[in-house]
Amino acid sequence: MFILNQNGFNLKNTFENGQCFRFYRDGTGYSGVALSKFIHLEENDGIISVSGVEKEEFERNFTDYFDLNRDYRVITESFPKEENLIKAVEYGRGMKILRQEPWEATVSFVISQNNNITRIKNTVKKLAEKYGSDIGNGNFAFPSAEELKDVKAEDYALLGCGYRSEYLENTVKSYLDGKMDFGYLSTCGYFTAKENLLKFKGIGPKVADCIALFGLHYTEAYPVDTWVKKVSETLFLKHSASKKEIEEFARSAFGEYAGFAQQYLFYYARENKIKGL
DNA sequence: CCCCAGGGTAGGG
DNA sequence: CCCTACCATGGG
Numbered sequence: 001m002f003i004l005n006q007n008g009f010n011l012k013n014t015f016e017n018g019q020c021f022r023f024y025r026d027g028t029g030y031s032g033v034a035l036s037k038f039i040h041l042e043e044n045d046g047i048i049s050v051s052g053v054e055k056e057e058f059e060r061n062f063t064d065y066f067d068l069n070r071d072y073r074v075i076t077e078s079f080p081k082e083e084n085l086i087k088a089v090e091y092g093r094g095m096k097i098l099r100q101e102p103w104e105a106t107v108s109f110v111i112s113q114n115n116n117i118t119r120i121k122n123t124v125k126k127l128a129e130k131y132g133s134d135i136g137n138g139n140f141a142f143p144s145a146e147e148l149k150d151v152k153a154e155d156y157a158l159l160g161c162g163y164r165s166e167y168l169e170n171t172v173k174s175y176l177d178g179k180m181d182f183g184y185l186s187t188c189g190y191f192t193a194k195e196n197l198l199k200f201k202g203i204g205p206k207v208a209d210c211i212a213l214f215g216l217h218y219t220e221a222y223p224v225d226t227w228v229k230k231v232s233e234t235l236f237l238k239h240s241a242s243k244k245e246i247e248e249f250a251r252s253a254f255g256e257y258a259g260f261a262q263q264y265l266f267y268y269a270r271e272n273k274i275k276g277l
Numbered sequence: 278c279c280c281c282a283g284g285g286t287a288g289g290g
Numbered sequence: 291c292c293c294t295a296c297c298a299t300g301g302g
Contacts, residue, residue, distance in 0.1 A: 114297080114298090114299095115299085115300095116300085116301065116302090118300090118301060118302095119299075119300060119301065122300090122301095123299095157298085160298085160299060160300075161298085161299085162297080162298030162299050162300095163296090163297045163298050163299090164297095164298080165298090242291090242292075244291085
C-alpha cells in the first residue's frame, strides 16, 4: 500500500461515469482489474491510497492509465461558458478519462450497444471469468484476442451477449487476421481511425467514437449515445438534430477536447434529472 | 406486464 | 443523405 500524491483525482467521478466496466465500489473504495492487474484505490480525508500494485508498477503504467499527468484545468477552461456545462464540470470535478487498452475498449463497447451499464459490467465480468487469465484471488484479466480465438457466437450468447454475439466473433477474427490494427489506428488520426473502425460489423458511429476516445485516446471524439444526443439537442442546439449535426456542433464548440465535454455532460445528465430532458 | 438501455444493420426511400 | 423495423437480454 502506498499514498498517491495526487490532487484533484476523484474516484467516484472517475469510476462511476460509465467509461469503464471493470471497477466496482467495494466498501472502502474502488477496486477492479486494469492492465491485467488487480488494483484497489480508496480515499480518506482527501488522501488517496493504492493497494494491489506496487508503487513502481503504478508509476510505470497506471499514472498514464489514470491520466494523472494531464492538466484538466486547461481543458475545462477552454469550454464555452454554458450554464449547464459549467454545472456538469463542477459535478464531475476530479474525473479522469482513463487511457484504456484498445482491445478491451473495443470488445466492451461492442457489448455496450443498446445495453445498460449494469448489464454490460455483468457480461464483461462473465467474459473475463470464463476466458481471461487467472490473476489470483478470484480476479481475471480481460481476455486477449488469442484467448478468444475459438469462441463462437453461441458461446457469447450463453453469457447474455444477445444479438451482439456474432459481432464479437467477427471482431476477434478481424483482429487476429490483422485487419483491425491498433498500432495503425492509434497513430493515423481521429477521422481516419473512425472511418476504418466503421467498416467492422457491429461497430457503428457511437461505438467507434468510444473506441477512439477511451481506447485510442483521441480526445476530440464525441460519442453520441441517447443521453448525449438529448443533452446536445436540449441544452445547446435547442432543436432535434441528426447525428451529423451533433458531431459538427461538438467539433466547433469543444474542438480537440470534445471527448471530455461529452463525458462531463453524459455523467451529469445521467446522474441528475435535468429539467426538460 | 411494460419500458428501457452509452446502437447497429439491413433495407427502403 | 435520411428514416425505420428489427434485433436479444435482463434491470428496474
